[in-house]
Amino acid sequence: MTTTHPSVAQKPRRRWGATVAGAVILCVMLFPLYWMINTALQPESGLLEVSPVPHSLDLSGFTSALSEQGGHLLTSLAVALGAVVICLAIAAPAAYGLAQFKLPGTKSIVFGTLITQMVPGIVIANALYSAYVDLGLVNSYFGLMLADASLGIPFAIVLMRSFMVAIPKEVIEAAEVDGASKLRTFVQVVLPMSRNSLITAGLFSFLYAWSDFMFALTLNTTDDVKPVTLGIYQYIGAHVGDWGSVMAAAVLSAIPAAVLLVLAQKYIAAGITGGSVK
Amino acid sequence: MSTTTVTAPAARRAVSGKKTDPLRARRRRRLSQWGFIAPAVVFMLLFFGYPLVRNVVMSFQHYSPSTFFDGKAPFNGTDNWSKVFKDDLFGKALWHTIVFTIGSLIGQFGVGLALAVFFTKRFPLNGFLRSLILLPWLVPMVVSGIVWRRILDQDTGVLNSFADTLGLGGHTPWLTSPGMALFSVILVNIWIGIPFNMVILYGGLQEIPKELYEAASLDGASAWRTFRSITLPLLKPVITVVLVLGFMSTIKILDLILALTDGGPADSTQTLGTLTYQNSFVQLDFGAGAVVGNVLILISAVFAVFYLRANRSEGK
Numbered sequence: 001m002t003t004t005h006p007s008v009a010q011k012p013r014r015r016w017g018a019t020v021a022g023a024v025i026l027c028v029m030l031f032p033l034y035w036m037i038n039t040a041l042q043p044e045s046g047l048l049e050v051s052p053v054p055h056s057l058d059l060s061g062f063t064s065a066l067s068e069q070g071g072h073l074l075t076s077l078a079v080a081l082g083a084v085v086i087c088l089a090i091a092a093p094a095a096y097g098l099a100q101f102k103l104p105g106t107k108s109i110v111f112g113t114l115i116t117q118m119v120p121g122i123v124i125a126n127a128l129y130s131a132y133v134d135l136g137l138v139n140s141y142f143g144l145m146l147a148d149a150s151l152g153i154p155f156a157i158v159l160m161r162s163f164m165v166a167i168p169k170e171v172i173e174a175a176e177v178d179g180a181s182k183l184r185t186f187v188q189v190v191l192p193m194s195r196n197s198l199i200t201a202g203l204f205s206f207l208y209a210w211s212d213f214m215f216a217l218t219l220n221t222t223d224d225v226k227p228v229t230l231g232i233y234q235y236i237g238a239h240v241g242d243w244g245s246v247m248a249a250a251v252l253s254a255i256p257a258a259v260l261l262v263l264a265q266k267y268i269a270a271g272i273t274g275g276s277v278k
Numbered sequence: 279m280s281t282t283t284v285t286a287p288a289a290r291r292a293v294s295g296k297k298t299d300p301l302r303a304r305r306r307r308r309l310s311q312w313g314f315i316a317p318a319v320v321f322m323l324l325f326f327g328y329p330l331v332r333n334v335v336m337s338f339q340h341y342s343p344s345t346f347f348d349g350k351a352p353f354n355g356t357d358n359w360s361k362v363f364k365d366d367l368f369g370k371a372l373w374h375t376i377v378f379t380i381g382s383l384i385g386q387f388g389v390g391l392a393l394a395v396f397f398t399k400r401f402p403l404n405g406f407l408r409s410l411i412l413l414p415w416l417v418p419m420v421v422s423g424i425v426w427r428r429i430l431d432q433d434t435g436v437l438n439s440f441a442d443t444l445g446l447g448g449h450t451p452w453l454t455s456p457g458m459a460l461f462s463v464i465l466v467n468i469w470i471g472i473p474f475n476m477v478i479l480y481g482g483l484q485e486i487p488k489e490l491y492e493a494a495s496l497d498g499a500s501a502w503r504t505f506r507s508i509t510l511p512l513l514k515p516v517i518t519v520v521l522v523l524g525f526m527s528t529i530k531i532l533d534l535i536l537a538l539t540d541g542g543p544a545d546s547t548q549t550l551g552t553l554t555y556q557n558s559f560v561q562l563d564f565g566a567g568a569v570v571g572n573v574l575i576l577i578s579a580v581f582a583v584f585y586l587r588a589n590r591s592e593g594k
Contacts, residue, residue: 018401025393026407029472033413035436036425050436094318101311109319111586116326118582120530122554123571126564127329127336133346150325157318182310211418213533218559229420233537236424243428250421257416265409268416269477 033254040065040247050243061244062252069249072231075141076210076253079227082145083209084202087152092198095160096190100172110161116154124150125218132219139224147215152205159204159271163197164190200271203264210256228253330575333568341564351565358565367545367553368570375549375577378464379528385468386524387517390475395509397476398483408480415473423537426466427453430538456546459539463547467534471527475520482516483509522585529578550574 040061041054098106098113128147129138137143167190175185191198213229220226226234232249261268340354362368397408414422429435430452442448452462486509494504510517532551535541541548541556548556550570558567 015401018396018399019403019407022396022401022404022407025396026410029411029469030413032422032425032429032469033417035429039428050434052436090317090321093314097311097314101314103308103311103315106315109315112322113318114586115582116322118526118578118585119326119330120551120554120571120574120578122530122532122551123333123575124325124329126554126558126567126571127332128325129558130336130346130564131328131332147325150321153318153321153325182314186314207416211420213418213420213536217536218555229418229533232424233420236427236537246424247428250425253421254417257418258413261409261412261416268412269409269481 036247036250036254039243040251042244058244061248064242064245065248065252068245069228069231069235069252072226072228073252075225076227076229079141079144079148079225080206080209080256082141083148083152084206086145086149087156087205088198088202090149091153091156091201092160092191092194093186095157096164096186096194098157099161099164100167100169100190110158113154113157117158121151121214122218125214128215129218137219139220139222141225144215144219144225144227145209147219148209148212149205151208151212152201155208156201156205159201160194160197163194167193196267196270199264200267203260203267204271207257207260333571333575336564336568337572339565339568341558341562343562345562345564354565358563358569362557362566362569367548370545371548371550371553371570372573374460374547375529375551377460378467378531378547378549379525381461381464382467382471382528383521383524385464386471386475387521389468389472390520391479393472393476394479394483395505397480408476411476412473414470418533419470419531420533420537422470423466423534426469427538430462430466453539454543456544459543459546463535463538466538467528467531470534471524475524478520478523479513479516482513485516486512519585522581525581526578526585529581530574550577 035050038052038054039050041057041059042050043058043060097103098110124147132138132143135143137146171189171193172185175189176182180188210227211229212227213233216225216227216230217233220230228249232246232253235246235249336351337358338353338355339351340357341351345351393411397404429437432438432449432451432454435452437452438448438450440448441450451458453459490508490512491504494508499507530551531549532555535547535549535552536555539547541552550573554567554570554574556567557570558564
């Protein structure tokens with residue numbers, strides 16, 4: 001990377017200047033996240049100011065957050081994983097069908113899929129609540145999973161479809177000529193070939209479901225099914241003085257996002273650009 | 279395409295060795311193909327189509343706190359509509375929604391574009407820094423809201439104590455004065471939206487052929503001129519998509535506002551989204567909530583048209 005060519009000897013220094021500028025920008029952008037961790041590591045401060053760096057590591061915030069929010073973290077995990085399963089089970093076949101079959105009306109279905117991404121969630125919740133009451137789905141894991149899956153399904157269909165369009169017809173025909181059924185072709189040929197887009201779609205539907213607050217807030221009337229987003233929100237109402245624990249809970253709730261970012265960087269960038277622009 | 283439809287069923291018939299007449303085989307084939315798509319269609323009809331229709335119906339019904347016990351929600355004509363429109367709060371919420379959406383979009387897009395252009399430079403650790411900037415976007419919005427609520431606290435928040443140290447006066451009531459709260463909420467939403475704008479615009483910038491910039495620099499064009507005459511026009515389709523997507527996600531924001539201000543103080547951060555929530559889930563007047571929700575949908579629908587047109591021109 002560094003070059004010894006005399007005419008560009010000046011360049012590396014200027015490049016590092018941009019790196020410094022980039023680092024400063026990053027610090028400004030990530031400051032709130034730093035502050036979240038910093039506050040979480042300080043002893044219960046009541047309503048006092050928080051010092052810029054934690055002097056001594058105080059994990060009491062985390063222990064109380066874990067004891068009070070640990071269950072809600074598990075709820076979030078269960079609901080988000082369930083939503084991912086529902087989302088992929090519904091979206092993957094649809095994406096394949098919309099990409100590869102010549103059926104009348106598929107164009108308007110794709111159109112409809114795009115439209116659904118624009119319906120405000122609170123409007124859905126408004127109508128869903130009364131339907132959920134009638135169906136007995138209020139305060140149920142399955143009900144929340146279904147609602148959260150709706151956050152990811154249109155996106156997953158659009159994303160996977162744009163990927164599956166590129167699968168050569170010959171590959172699918174070859175499988176069918178060999179006598180494989182439609183379903184077997186899909187499971188044994190199409191799905192393995194679409195692995196990356198499945199991972200991306202799964203990742204995003206997990207993040208959507210994990211971050212969901214609105215359905216958790218509106219479709220639950222008791223504490224039976226309380227994801228961590230709702231838990232933290234109610235926590236600040238009850239523990240205004242105990243910011244250490246609130247921030248510790250916030251840190252814990254942000255961990256999946258951080259882990260995903262590290263593990264799946266390329267998928268995330270691909271998902272943001274692929275799913276929205278194409 | 280034509281070979282597909284003719285040879286595949288024929289081949290299958292030969293393999294299975296059964297005699298089926300071609301029309302029935304085709305129908306069966308179609309049916310199995312629909313089997314792949316049908317679950318998604320049913321799901322979307324239930325979770326998007328049904329709520330849209332139901333909201334229109336609900337807006338003409340009288341819901342009260344007892345409705346969900348006795349199941350009675352009688353139709354009441356346009357009572358909900360006139361009640362909502364006569365209320366000052368609706369006008370305020372509409373205005374706040376406009377200010378919040380436009381302010382957020384300008385800020386997110388401006389900073390996002392600046393950062394995207396910045397990261398097109400080649401420098402060490404570029405990719406690393408660029409991917410870390412994504413982090414705020416991946417944190418649940420309600421959590422971001424709560425963290426900012428702590429930072430913006432008038433008496434004990436770090437922003438005011440920082441301003442105090444710099445001698446800028448340290449008692450700005452960021453979230454607690456009606457005059458400031460909406461501005462602060464917009465600021466936080468800009469922070470949330472920057473990564474998304476940056477990533478998509480960065481992607482768009484990568485698509486612009488490098489030769490054009492080389493040609494421009496040979497012609498001696500200034501950086502600003504190059505930006506205006508090459509970058510902006512070629513980035514236009516991506517810009518449209520970013521702005522429309524930004525609009526769609528901003529206009530329906532609920533989590534952030536609830537976490538920061540709960541719509542207060544004195545309703546100064548109440549938007550159409552929070553008003554829908556307040557009406558339906560706090561006051562249990564689902565009819566009024568549906569009215570506000572329908573207005574929200576109407577506004578979204580106008581922009582949906584923009585989005586689809588942008589999408590089409592982007593597609594091919």
